[in-house]
Amino acid sequence: MEKFKWNYAFLFAMILMLGACGNSGDAGGSVSEETEGGGTEGESVTIDLYQFKVEFKEQFESLVAQYEEENPNVTINVETVGGGNDYGATLKSKIASGNEPDIFNIGGPQDYEDHKDRIAPIEDSEAADAALEGTLDSVTVDDQIYGLPYNLEGYGLIYNKAIFEEAGINPDDLTTMEDLQGAVDTLDGMKEELGLDAVFAFPGKERWVYGNHSSSSFLAPEFNDSVLEAFESDTVEFELSDELKNYIDMQVDYSEQPVLSLDYSQQVEALYSMEKVAMIQQGNWAYPSIEQIAPEVAENSGIIPIPVAGEAKMPVGVPQYWVVNSGAEDNVQEAAVDFLDWMYTSDAGKEVVLNDFNFIPAYEDYDTSQISDPLSQEIYEYSEEGNTSGWVFLGYPTGFSEETFGDNVQQYISEDITWEEVVENSKAYWEENR
CATH class of the missing domain: 3.40.190.10 (Periplasmic binding protein-like II)
Structure with missing residues (x-):
């Protein structure tokens, strides 16, 4: 009995000591x-x-x-x-x-x-x-x-100004998907002259690039550019499904191959920074990586909005x-x-x-005149002009952007499912998980 009492007292003391030290x-x-x-x-x-x-x-x-x-x-x-x-x-x-x-x-x-x-x-x-x-x-x-x-932050199509200038392309004119396709065709036809391996580097391995950002650009109009409206919605309609498909198809078809094994590092550092491609879909967060690899390329980079429904608004958000x-x-x-x-x-x-x-x-x-890199400067100017669209992907149901839409796009690229199945599977997941 005495042993039991001593152990109990010891245990009680230890509990007090742990309680004093713990969170x-x-x-x-x-x-x-x-x-x-x-x-x-x-x-x-x-x-x-x-x-x-x-x-x-x-x-x-x-x-x-x-x-x-x-x-x-x-x-x-x-x-x-x-x-x-x-x-x-x-x-x-x-x-x-x-x-x-x-x-x-x-x-x-x-x-x-x-x-x-x-x-x-x-x-x-x-x-x-x-x-x-x-x-x-x-x-x-x-x-x-x-x-x-x-x-x-803002995202869109980062492009090499020198390559565009040599190809005779004015980025300010690329306000519709048809305009963009025309520029892509021009660049593709001049690849050897421009020293390009491809027009785009589409990082198929990175589902967040198209699962979050590409999808958001084409879903934003149906949610009035509001992340809260997207969050509160029980359904998603994919009203611009055809445009989204064409945009993804364009990048995949004119990209360095194979796209499904191409990751962020290859896209930004090995291909764009080394001037092997003319354009990539990314945001101003990519600038430090480009600048570290190729300062001149970084300084000579611009960014344009993804054309959506005939408009060119820069997606800007937190x-x-x-x-x-x-x-x-x-x-x-x-x-x-x-x-x-x-x-x-x-x-x-x-x-x-x-x-x-x-x-x-x-x-x-903040002294915004100190914004140092050209991509952030352009995005800030779009914000100051109010020529922006919302980041609605932050209002998607959990697991929608990458695990569902992104995964389905990968299957579509692999030709395992149709685009119609991408849309229907994504719609069903949204409704079931909202």
Whole structure:
């Protein structure tokens, strides 16, 4: 009996000790007493951050190091997963493993719905107060803000200005699908003269390129360019199905082959940057990769909208939002918001956001004349003119863009199914999962 009492007392003591050291929630960050040095109320804070943007991984880690130097009581562990990996799927796996991050990314209303039980409201945030009008709509529920926008991005057809000029093509004239087809035919007929292997590099391996971006351009009109309208819709009609098919067919037919094994790196770095193709569908996020490989090509690149229904509007939106895990300790949540505020509102942070990240800021009080790369400059000009369309793919049902539409397009390219089956399968999935 005495042995039982001693074990019980030992167990009780251990429980108390573990309770004092552990988190109040399931997230990975922690708070401990700081015996030396600075820090809020003498506490040391560790934040586990899980983010999707591989294009600025090194620059972001450098910014984090700068913040840690200014705030020696804060440690931020950064893990980046994206590019060829499905960030949303890896995030779910990470959460299922019990190793939840304190800061992570969501894309919009559908992602919020999927993770709302672990997303904390963003309170007393300078960045939230500075966010541009409309950029918080996708993460505002019952007048409460749940996320902070990364930046503004746009995508379309990135083209080589020198190649277009040599071929006698004026990019401003490519406002319809017929115009684009004419330019493609011209480039295809001059491949040897222009030193091209193909007109396009269509990354068939990357379902997000056409599953998210191509589809969104041609579905946006039926949802009035509204991600919230797409999110609230029980059905999708594919009203511009024929145009979408023609657009994908054009890229596949005039692309470097085989398209289904062609990935983002090959598309952007090996083919476009090396001037082996004239055009690629990508966004301004690709600029740093192009610039690293071929600075002259990067500086001589332009971007035009994908022509849709006779109009040339640039798709511009917020790619992802930073959110804070509600399972983290209160001090970790507070420190997480402090870091995000510093990144977007401090002078040091804004300098990095503009000149190292090459972001189009989604916040006020930035000197937008410093937007450094030509792709972002053009996209910003479209935004200033209001000549944009919405990113409705962020309102798709979970699994629609890549696992359903994207996978079906791959089967279509392989000639395993017809285009009609692509559309019908995608419609059925939307209705069943909305």
